[in-house]
Amino acid sequence: MSTPDHTMPSYPNAHVPKGMKRSHIIAIVIIAVAIGALVGSLYDSSTYADLEQAMEHPGKEYHVVGTLDRSAEIVYEPSLNASLTTFTMRDLNGKTCKVHLAKAKPQDFERSERLVLIGEANANGEFEARDMLMKCPSKYNEENKVNG
Amino acid sequence: MTEYIGEHLWAGQLGHALTVISLVGALLATSGYFQGTRTGQIEWTRLGRIGFRMHSLAVLGIVVTLFVMLFNHWFEYDYVWKHSNLAMPMKYIASCFWEGQEGSFLLWTFWHVVLGNVLIWRAKAWEGPVMTVFATVQVFLAIMILGVYVGDVRVGSSPFLLIRELPENIGLPWTAMANYLSAIPQFADGRGLNPLLQNYWMVIHPPTLFLGFASTLVPFAFAIAGLWRKDRTGWITPALPWTFFGIMVLGTGILMGGAWAYEALSFGGFWAWDPVENASLVPWITLVAAGHLMLVNKRKPTALFSLFLLTLITFILVLYSTFLTRSGVLGDTSVHSFTGDGMLPGLLLFLLFYISLSVVMLLTDKGQRQFYAGISVVMLAIGVGLEVQVPAILLFGAISIGMLVSAYRQGFISKEPEESLWSREFWLFIGSLVLLLSAMQITFSTSVPVFNLLLEPFDKVFGWIGDKTGSEFFQGLADAKLAPPGEAIAHYNKWQIPFAFIVTFLIAFGQYLRWKDTDVKKFRKQLAASFIASVLLTALGVYLLKYELAELNLIALFFATVFAILANAWYIPSVLKGSLKSAGASVAHVGFGLVLLGALISTSRQDEVSRNTRNMDLRFLNEGFSNSEDILLYRGDTVLMGEHYVRYNAKRQEGVNLYYAMDYFAAVPRNYTAGDTVRVGDMLFAAKDAHTAGKFFLEDQPAHWLPLDVFTRRELWHAQEWSSSKPGEQVFSLDPFVQLNPRFGNVAEPSTKHWAHRDLYTHVRYADMAIASDTADDAWMPDRLYDKHVGDSIITPTAMAIIDSVYMVKDSVTKKMLGAQYTVYAAHLRVRDLYQPDRWFEARPLVIYAGGEPVMGKAAELGPLRIRYSLATVKFEDGPVMGHGGPIPGTDKPRIAVGLNVAESEFLVMQAIVFPGINILWIGCVLLFVGTFMAVWQRVKR
Incomplete structure (x- = not known):
């Protein structure tokens, strides 16, 4: 937009610089940005980990998959903090850990069959979850419970 | 049988x-x-x-x-x-x-x-x-x-x-x-x-979306047909209206999904970059790019290869989306993808077939075609037969890319001189490529779970590089267990805002460029007014919405969208001379600009008004308690939230829905008269004169308030806290609700107040679902039973109760009223307010026994603490000293065990977000639809 004078010869006898064509420059830029986006998506991606790995690297963000330990207490005291739920999670290896989730206790939390916690371990060996994905048995995949 | x-x-x-x-x-x-x-x-x-x-x-x-x-x-x-x-x-x-x-x-x-x-x-x-x-x-x-x-x-x-x-x-x-x-x-x-799906959105959204997906097949089929019949440009004219029809329908479907999420789901917004949402957006982006390249190539084939690539890839991306969301590879990364159920092999074959077909058709050399087709079949056979699917797919992908390059070099290198920098076709071409990049970026980030599978053969390579360089990045790629970006929205915004900026900026001036070449003087003159107006409007926007320099990307996008809106709107009277016949593109572009502008304003300036509304400082209790994004509302309390006072009044059940009735009141300035005493922290102040409260006490204090030197504790407790405003008249009410569904789980649904310039979006995060037949009991949360002894204390979130003593009530009135067979016990509790630790209350709940069993009781309610104590049982333990049983050590007095029920006032937890300018987005949606429809209509008529 800022090109002040219009000296470019008009189509179809457009000026083509020797050596490198404009289309080549465009192609290089496109490929560079595409590779950048690919690396960027890999670079920004978080990592699935088990609790042990998360504990080894406190402060590093992980996705931890597991289940709710129903035998342990779920503490949610909204009158103290409406956005703090504390519970115990069991990861896929069976290791358990106390979790502080910075969210209100989700609807039907007790019924959840699978949790994905997004957060990091703290220095006390507890997991501080920023967010949580929860799959309930209801969604699309409830086992057909008809068995006479 | x-x-x-x-x-x-x-x-x-x-x-x-x-x-x-x-x-x-x-x-x-x-x-x-x-x-x-x-x-x-x-x-x-x-x-x-x-x-x-x-x-x-x-x-x-x-x-x-x-x-x-x-x-x-x-x-x-x-x-x-x-x-x-x-x-x-x-x-x-x-x-x-x-x-x-x-x-x-x-x-x-x-x-x-x-x-x-x-x-x-x-x-x-x-x-x-x-x-x-x-x-x-x-x-x-x-x-x-x-x-x-x-x-x-x-x-x-x-x-x-x-x-x-x-x-x-x-x-x-x-x-x-x-x-x-x-x-x-x-x-x-x-x-x-599923109750989530029981609304009219689920009736209209999927058919629209799938019609959009289906219509991407038409340009794909035309492109293949063109290659097949070696008529490389003839297919564009018949395919063009279909392409824009697809853009219209798919775009409408996607936006309906956003509207559904916003109106009926409790995700807290209209777009969350969820894989399933992305899966529908990506083909739309490439379809838009393809449609615009058709406009270029219809006149003169200058970017034919890109056109074919984008047209073919759009349908392939639809197949890829289907594969991602239905094969189960997304696994835990999406809340609403389907599970696999063994669909993976079929879906993968479906996808690979059309990739292969597209490459075969693009190749012009017959030998190469046969070679590639043969290789594809061999790869399939090797992959399935030897169970080395991943390497086979990777090899297939590499060969396909190589063949694409070869196809381009052999059949598509243009001998024509390049287009002028001042031509419309050049910038349409650039815009399409930027759209392709945007689509690729979203696809990459959505495909992170797929990378885990594809990277598997390279574990050793990445491990080696990682060990040699000590790079965590490469160590992570070895034995990859990549998860989607933790901060998904920030990640996507980082990439997509620049892309959106370029595209909207191109949209702004694109139509003012002529085909082949443009008279630059005229071009500048035509755009000057819109440009200047956009600069001014952006400055106004930056001032009103308080954008900072660190948000330069947002300011730039703001400017580009405003420029696109004004320039395209101005195009209709200035260039088209008010003729609406060919104004479809301009209207659609205005709509697109509005959608982006609305999304930009409403998401960048969304205000979680429910955050930190409690004026009590909770941090002294625990450091983790400082940051609450949700508001807690006790029933009947009126609390300031954002610009309104909100009161939770009652709950009611209608069918399967449990509604929580919330009234909103205007916040009006509070007037004080001389002599009023107010409390600020631990001090009392008396008003010197009649005045209207300002925003902050510290500003008002020197002129209007005199600190009191002498006051009793009781006076302090009873004094009202200073506040700048008070609830005025009721302005509206909202009923967020919870759909009760024992089989699928309860679902919270939002309730939103719409104004012209903003929305207040609220939904219940947590609430008591019980509906008691007795409304008096309804006002309390479920009781929690504590088994304690006299002398023990009970700590609950707001209060600490010390069980001072338990005694038998022997006054004559009680005896006379009840009769001799009843015994009445009372517990004397001293209750400390945990928020004001020097504030004490007393409570005396009663329980009535008959024949050794408790028959009824009278609870003690402490309004200011929003707590209720009821005495459930009283037991004198005068047996042997064992554990807690037996007499109090050192005395012969029996130890008294009490069962005490404690209930909090009924409350709910709510999230409330103000979305400013969201109506700009919805108006944009309508214009985008109308404009695209006009364009399609014109082309069908021709």
Whole structure:
């Protein structure tokens, strides 16, 4: 937009610089940005980990998959903090850990069959979850419970 | 064979038969149209037509059969049982139809049938090759709902399966019972539709979205047809209106999804970059790019390869999206993807076939074509046969990319001189490439779970690099367990805001450029007014919305969208001279600019007004308690939230919905008169004069308030806290609700107050679901029982109660009223307010015993602490000293055990967000739809 004078010869006898064509420059830029986006998506991606790995690297963000330990207490005291739920999670290896989730206790939390916690371990060996994905048995995949 | 009672077998048999007929019809159409195109013999084309008609009728039959089954609640069928129930309103039958995997495939197939028949009617000379492509797709889709086993691998999944025919049920004892339908209670009613999906959005959103997906096949088929017939430009004109039709419908479908999320789901916004949302957005972006390149190449083929690439890739991306969301590879990364159910191999084959077909068709050299086609088949055989799918796919991908480059070099290098920098076609080309990049970035980030699989063969390589360099990045890639970006929204915004900026900026001036070359003086003159106005409006926006320099990307996008809106609006009177005939593009561009502007303002300046509303400082309790994004509302309390006072009044049940009635009051300035005392922290102040409170006490204090030197504790407790405003008249009310569903879990649904310039969006995060018949009891949360002894204390969130003593009430009035057989006990509690630790209360709950059993009681409520104590049991433990039992050590007084119920005032936890300017987005949606419709209409008419 800022090109002040219009000296470019008009189509179809457009000026083509020797050596490198404009289309080549465009192609290089496109490929560079595409590779950048690919690396960027890999670079920004978080990592699935088990609790042990998360504990080894406190402060590093992980996705931890597991289940709710129903035998342990779920503490949610909204009158103290409406956005703090504390519970115990069991990861896929069976290791358990106390979790502080910075969210209100989700609807039907007790019924959840699978949790994905997004957060990091703290220095006390507890997991501080920023967010949580929860799959309930209801969604699309409830086992057909008809068995006479 | 058992003769089963009560089954409607004919429906399933009809369904299966029709599925087979639809497959046969599609195969017939494929071969007929293929031969017809190859040989040019009209008989073959006629056969193709017959095949497609047969297929169409069969698909219609399948749809009707499935509807009949759902309508009649034949729960012996798995699909009916899983997706419907008796209690569900009939209007949601359609939602049941496409809730499941099979039904949504059927919906997709159905739209292809509709579009295919329109093409048979309208495509004229292009019918043969275009319909060949259509028919092959229909073959794949028919197989997807066929549900047959090839060896151990199930191919597709049929909606006509009886529950007793499911693989997991075969051989179970009950399947041998002839009367199983009436004998087993589970068969009396289905599981029903997920409550999330029981709204009108679910009725209109999926059909629109799938029509959008289906319409991407039309330009794809035309592009393949063009390559096949070596007519590389002739296909563009007939494909163009279809492409913009697809842009319109798919765009509408996506935005409906956003509107649904915003209006009826509690995600807290209209777009969350969820994989399933991305999967529908990406093909739309490439379709838009393809459509615009068609405009370029229709005039003069200057970017033909890019056009083919984008047109072909759009449909491939639809297939890829289908693969991502339905094969189960996304796994834990999406909240609403389907689970696999063994669909992966079929979907993968579906996808790879069309990638392979596209590359084959792009190759111009016959030898190369055959080589590549051969390689594709070999790769497939190796991958399946040797179970090395991942390396085979990677190799296939690498060869395909190599072949694409070769195809470009051989057949598409333009001998024409390059376009002028001041030509419309050049910038349309650049814009399309930026759109492609944007689509690629979203695809990459959505595909992170796929990378985990694809990177597997390179574990050692990355591990080696990681060890050598010590780079965590490479160590992470080895044995990759990549998860989606933790901060998904920030990640996508980082990449997409620059892309959006370039695209909207191009949109702003694109139409002012002429084809071939532009008179720059005129161009600048035409754009000057819009440009200056946009700069001024951006400055105003930055001032009003308080954008900072660190948000330069947002400011830039703000400017570009405003510029795009003004320039395109100005185009209609200035260049088109007010003629609306060809104004479709301008209207659509204005709409697009508005959508982005609305999204930008509402998301960047969304205000979680429910955050940190409690004025009490909770940090002294625990450091983790400082940051609460939700508001806690005790019933009946009126609390300042954002610019309004909110009061939670009552809850009521209507059907399956539990409504929480919230009233909102205007915040009006508080007036104080001379002599009023207020409390600020631990101090009391007296008003010097009558005045209206300002925003902050510290500003008011020197002029209007005198600190009191002497006051009692009691005075301090009873004094009102200073506040700048007070609730005025009620301005509106909102009823967010929770849909109760014991089978699927309760679902919170938002309630939103709409103004012209902003929305207040609220939903319940946590609440007591119990509806008590007695409204008095309703006002309290469920009791929590504490077993304690006299002298113990009970700590609850707001209060600490010390059980001072328990005594028998012996006054004559009580005795006389109750009679001699009753004994009354009272507990004396001293209760400390944990928020103001020097503030003490007393409570004396009573319990009445008769014959050694508690019969009734009288609770003690402490209003200011919002707590209620009720005495459940009193027990004198005068047995031997064991544990807690027995007399108090060192005395002969019996230890007294008390059961004390503690309840908090009923409350709920709510999230409230103000979205400013969201109506700009919705207006933009409408204009985008209208503009695209105008453009399509003009092209169809021509």
